[in-house]
Structures are given as C-alpha cells and as structure tokens.
Amino acid sequence: MLLPEKFLTCVRCEDGLKREEGQTPVPGEGIPNAEVMLIGESPGTEEMKNARPFVGKAGENLNGFLESVGLNRNNMYVVNTTRCRPYKVTEKILKNGNKRITKSNKPPSQHAIRSCATWLDMEIDLVNPTLIVTLGSTPLKRLIPEYSISKVHGTLLTVPIQHAGVKEESREFTLSEREFYIFPLYHPAAIIYRHELQEVFEEDLKRLRQAIEKLQLNSVLM
Numbered sequence: 001m002l003l004p005e006k007f008l009t010c011v012r013c014e015d016g017l018k019r020e021e022g023q024t025p026v027p028g029e030g031i032p033n034a035e036v037m038l039i040g041e042s043p044g045t046e047e048m049k050n051a052r053p054f055v056g057k058a059g060e061n062l063n064g065f066l067e068s069v070g071l072n073r074n075n076m077y078v079v080n081t082t083r084c085r086p087y088k089v090t091e092k093i094l095k096n097g098n099k100r101i102t103k104s105n106k107p108p109s110q111h112a113i114r115s116c117a118t119w120l121d122m123e124i125d126l127v128n129p130t131l132i133v134t135l136g137s138t139p140l141k142r143l144i145p146e147y148s149i150s151k152v153h154g155t156l157l158t159v160p161i162q163h164a165g166v167k168e169e170s171r172e173f174t175l176s177e178r179e180f181y182i183f184p185l186y187h188p189a190a191i192i193y194r195h196e197l198q199e200v201f202e203e204d205l206k207r208l209r210q211a212i213e214k215l216q217l218n219s220v221l222m
C-alpha cells in the first residue's frame with residue numbers, strides 16, 4: 001500500500017462511519033510507478049470484503065474489456081475516487097411481520113468525494129502516471145469538473161487537474177501545475193444497465209488503445 005497506515009482507519013466521511021466491522025477503506029493497487037492509472041468511482045460489497053479495488057464481477061468486467069483491446073491491467077495502477085462503499089439502507093415489513101433490511105449501492109456524496117480527495121491526490125502524486133483513465137462521471141468531475149462524460153468520452157485530453165493537496169484539513173481544490181493526459185471512459189458497470197452504450201464503449205476502448213500506442217506507454221500493451 002502506498003498510503004500511510006492511518007488511511008486504514010479513516011472516518012472522515014459518512015461512508016467510513018458506515019463501514020462493516022473489520023473492514024477498512026480500499027487502497028489503490030498496482031505498479032507503484034505505473035504509466036497508466038485507472039480511476040473508478042467507489043468500492044462495492046466485494047471490494048470492501050477484499051479491501052481491493054475492482055475485484056469480483058466488476059473486476060472481471062474491467063479486465064475483460066481491457067484485454068479485448070490488448071491492454072494489461074496488471075501493469076496499471078487501479079484506484080477509486082472514494083474508498084468506502086456508499087450505500088443506502090431500506091427497510092421493508094414483510095407479510096409475516098418480519099423486517100427485511102437491504103443495503104444498496106448509491107453514488108458517493110460530494111462530501112465523501114471532497115473528504116477522500118487527499119487520499120486520491122496522494123496516490124496520483126506518488127504514482128505520477130503519464131495517463132489517467134477515468135471510469136464514469138464521478139472521477140472525471142473530481143479531476144476536471146467542467147467536463148461532461150457524454151461530451152468527452154473516448155477522447156484524449158491534455159489538462160491540469162483539480163488537486164486538494166495532501167493535508168488532511170485541505171478543503172480547497174487548486175489546479176495542478178503540470179498537465180495530465182486524461183482519457184475519459186464510461187464506467188464498465190454502466191454498460192450492463194445501458195445496453196445502448198455497449199458499442200460506444202467498445203469504440204472508446206479502441207481509441208484508448210490508439211492513445212496509449214501514440215503516447216508509447218508500452219508497459220501496458222499485451
């Protein structure tokens with residue numbers, strides 16, 4: 001883990017306070033000086049159980065999509081925008097009078113995104129990737145809020161990113177001094193619910209491969 005040990009006990013936001021007993025926030029995972037960093041949204045149940053990003057079904061999906069265009073996740077650094085599962089609890093009274101409690105995923109709140117920003121920025125600083133691939137709207141908006149996924153998916157951007165600094169109390173975002181290559185993709189999970197995005201997503205993946213070749217980030221090519 002690249003982050004300091006205190007990360008594992010972080011309760012800066014409501015999602016940390018709702019962690020199940022024995023669970024920790026999910027750190028990023030991968031090559032410490034990877035040329036390519038993938039940033040997703042938030043961990044789900046499987047990720048929390050394993051304390052690893054993009055495992056289980058979500059991980060299989062991601063790996064499959066990357067492999068379909070000859071990209072190797074193992075040589076990348078994979079991380080989420082926030083590190084504890086955001087979920088809502090619903091209670092339903094069954095016919096027999098018993099109560100059924102369901103926990104379902106929800107997008108992270110702005111407060112969680114802001115509270116978690118210093119962890120993500122610490123990892124971006126440490127890994128110092130040449131290319132950042134954002135998966136879905138949440139990481140894109142976190143890094144470059146003025147951009148919309150529906151307009152810039154599948155294109156290679158060269159821009160400074162919002163940076164919260166590494167101080168815990170840091171709440172104000174500033175723009176990074178350096179520019180990053182950013183390649184926005186839809187979130188792989190969105191393809192499951194929005195079939196109309198399947199073709200778009202596959203085309204974007206091919207463009208990602210072309211961008212990686214153009215930037216000569218050969219470590220992630222299979």
Ligand code: SF4
Binds near residue numbers: 014025082083112115
């Ligand atoms: S989501 Fe991030 S800021 Fe919130 S408790 Fe978890 S690690 Fe801390």
